[in-house]
Amino acid sequence: MNKILIAVILISSSLSILGVRIYKSVIFKQNVTGHLKRAGDANTVELAKEELAYVISYLDKNNIKEGYTSVLWKTPDEDISFWYRNIIASKAELDSLTNNSALEKTNVLMKLRETLIDEDEKLKVTVPTGLSVFPNNKIWAALTTFALLALISGIILLVPDEKGKGKSE
Numbered sequence: 001m002n003k004i005l006i007a008v009i010l011i012s013s014s015l016s017i018l019g020v021r022i023y024k025s026v027i028f029k030q031n032v033t034g035h036l037k038r039a040g041d042a043n044t045v046e047l048a049k050e051e052l053a054y055v056i057s058y059l060d061k062n063n064i065k066e067g068y069t070s071v072l073w074k075t076p077d078e079d080i081s082f083w084y085r086n087i088i089a090s091k092a093e094l095d096s097l098t099n100n101s102a103l104e105k106t107n108v109l110m111k112l113r114e115t116l117i118d119e120d121e122k123l124k125v126t127v128p129t130g131l132s133v134f135p136n137n138k139i140w141a142a143l144t145t146f147a148l149l150a151l152i153s154g155i156i157l158l159v160p161d162e163k164g165k166g167k168s169e
Contacts, residue, residue, distance in 0.1 A: 003157050010154035014147035021133070021144060028132035031058045033125045036087075040116040040125070045094050045105050048112055052091040059084060069130035071141045078128045090115055 032055055039051035059065060066081040068074045076082070090112050097105055118124045133140040 007154040007157035010150040010157070014151035014154065017143050017147035018151075021140065021147075025132045031055075032131070033127055036116050036125045036127070040113040042109065042112075045097050045109065048109060049091065049094045052087060052094065056087060056091060059087075064131065064134060067135060069128045069134050069137050071130075071138050078130070080128055080131065080134065083126070083128055086115060 035051045035055045035058075039048045039055070042048035042051060064080060065084050069078040069080065093108060094112070097108060100108075116126055118126050128134075130137050130140075
């Protein structure tokens with residue numbers, strides 16, 4: 001088979017896999033992390049409750065309630081159950097606010113922001129790593145590794161070798 005054809009097949013298959021992975025990440029951001037960020041940024045209890053309700057509905061509909069996103073070993077930051085229960089508890093705390101003072105509501109909103117958003121070097125929504133491809137994290141790890149290797153191999157195949165440069169001997 002022709003080297004160029006093999007390179008095109010490798011590169012196009014890797015770009016397809018990476019494209020689907022990016023698509024899944026965007027869909028997850030649209031339905032979960034974007035709404036969690038908005039809940040954390042909300043200035044009223046009602047807005048925060050709406051955003052959390054949307055996220056909880058999406059997580060329930062897609063059965064994202066328990067498990068780990070890890071591929072090799074389980075670590076606490078990849079525990080979906082803890083993260084999910086934390087969101088449920090935050091929503092319940094917001095629901096319990098009825099005739100509270102503005103100060104109490106503001107304190108709960110500040111606590112919600114601290115729960116949902118990490119402030120390292122930049123603001124980041126607290127979500128277990130790899131949740132956008134859950135429950136198929138192992139498959140996606142293998143596919144992503146294959147895609148990167150195929151992309152590198154395809155690029156190497158396209159680089160002309162010394163024989164192809166037309167040197168006269």
